[in-house]
Amino acid sequence: MDNVKISVYTAATIQLTALIEGLFDGTSMVSDSVTVELHSSSAPYSLVDQRKMVLNSSGQGSGLTSTIIEASSYYLVVKHRNGLETWSALPLSFTNGGLTYDFTTAANKAFGNNMKLKGTKWTIFSGDVNHDGVIDISDVSLVDIDNLVFATGYIVTDVNGDNIVDLSDLLIVDINNLNFVSKIIPTFTARPIKIEAESLE
Secondary structure, three states, X not given: OOOOOOOOEEEEEEEEEOOEHHHEOOOOEOOEEEEEEEEEOOOOOOEEEEEEEEEOOOOEEEEXXXXXXXXXXXXXXXXXXXXXXXXXXXXXXXXXXXXXXXXXXXXXXXXXXXXXXXXXXXXXXXXXXXXXXXXXXXXXXXXXXXXXXXXXXXXXXXXXXXXXXXXXXXXXXHHHHHOOOEOOOOOOOXXXXXXXXXXXX
């Protein structure tokens, strides 16, 4: 009888620590929600699961995922309403139904060291307002428009979380724009398709 590999899916808990640049003042963070994704550790890094999670003033949050395979490893991805998509440096494994990961302790906790030091903590870049993976002049323009009309509330252009869009939000986005900040993720190069050409003779 042939050996049959059986994948057992199980529920597991993710304990996450991550700080968002614009929301973090060097001591505490404005609590906000993020989307936490698990991606396959091998190309093309397919999405396996995603959950909403609330990060508290220390950047800590927890959530339950229900589609992991205990013996497998996954990239952990954090997405925020105006933060830059950030991946864990390496694929991570669940142990005894749990995974704990802290992005804040070193730059190399993120793929490509793609975070910003603020005080003594490493933070996820703020300012990707239109979620295209690049903090550029288009994001600056969106924030500046809302700054000029004195926009308020829980909106994507409020980068520092004080419910007012003003020059302080614009400054954060513009600095990251000037530094050409963009997401860094594992790359996938598709294998070229071999085309057999017919003889012209």
